[in-house]
Amino acid sequence: MPRQLSRRALLAGLGGTALTACAGNPAPTTDSATDTAAAIPPADGPRVITLDTAELDSAMTLGITPVGAARAPADAGLPDYWPASRLAEITHVGEIGSPDGAVIRHLKPELILGNQTRDGAHFETLRRIAPTVLTPTTGHPWKANFQQHAQALGRQAAAEAVVGAYQRHAAAVAQQLASAGLSGHRISIVRFVANAPIRLYARQNFLATLLDDVRLARPDQQNAAQFAVEIPADQIARADGDHLFYAVYGDPDAAGATATLASPGWQALGAVRAHRAFPVNDRLWFQGIGYTGANAVLDELQRLLGA
Incomplete structure (x- = not known):
């Protein structure tokens, strides 16, 4: 650690x-990570594995707790802005960029989400385990990637609510910053x-x-x-x-x-x-x-x- x-x-x-x-x-706190977001209830969805933090955020935001997730190599656990109770349900499947195929296979996923930057070299192995969706990259195109994740998860309507809530929040923050002369x-x-x-x-x-x-x-x-x-x-x-x-x-x-x-x-x-x-x-x-x-x-x- x-x-x-x-x-x-x-x-x-x-x-x-x-x-x-x-x-x-x-x-x-849990509240600070969720009180300005759309309230998306937990949902039935595919047994999903997430191989990077963006994919984890997408699934969790859309109400689906992954059965497994990869963690950053320098961290002992997954991003801690999520409630501990939800993180406790997730099995670690190796480090980002080095997923453990045996652990993933044991979890019997129905969908694997990742990106080509981290896991392009692992695509053939992963797709033999479960349908695998890799966005081209991560980070800067996160909004477009979220839409791909929502489509793969069958949560397009929930995604629309999430995006709308964020846009309203960002506009409100921008207004507050302007009012403060910032x-x-x-x-x-x-x-x-x-x-x-x-x-x-x-x-x-x-x-x-x-x-x-x-x-x-x-x-x-x-x-x-x-x-x-x-x-x-x-x-x-x-x-x-x-x-x-x-x-x-x-x-x-x-x-x-x-x-x-x-x-x-x-x-x-x-x-x-x-x-x-x-x-x-x-x-x-x-x-x-x-x-x-x-x-x-x-x-x-x-x-x-x-x-």
Whole structure:
């Protein structure tokens, strides 16, 4: 299980601000993950296996708890913005990108959902177990992928309600941000990933679509038509924005987060000096790709921006 950031590192990352808003980087409560979403009741549906977090969000949002799901390699469990009672019903079927065919076969699925980015190489094996639907990729086209998942699950009417609820929620958040004078503020999104460069998230990813939906802008360094810009720690000045949200995937030391958050370069960022740099839950913000995850991120975004 990845080691969590220490209190000292968290304080350093916040630039010494009070911990009332984001101490300990808590996962959102069940209510915060669902109270702005369409209320889709549990439904009878196929015995489905989900091979990535977007597919998991789609099935759960549509009222169908998978019989099995793959988890992120650096995490001990599935995204924790879902109620523990529902997650307890799901059998782990290996890591994302490395599904365990024997476990999947034992669960006798009627449908397998995934994407070609992670599991294109496993398609022939998977389709021999059960009908398998792989979207071309994940992340940025999450709204179109959700429609494919809904069709495969036979939940198109429920999907329509989910989309409508999200659109109303995003419009309300955008209005609140505008009323607070935050429209056009530049939002920096930073992810520390174990054994990899620091990622500045650009415009072709899940989070970028949410910021577009609520009419928030991006810093010049992140205003690019690509997934992310990778930088070494000594270029952390490129991560600045009016507000900054960051998360850690994997061990904080291996991700460079511990050292970077304590560095003079991080402390010199305008967002940090202004107490506008916030740690967020990686499993929600970066892995919660779907409508329930999106609603929860918008709730947290609005709260942290003070709108």
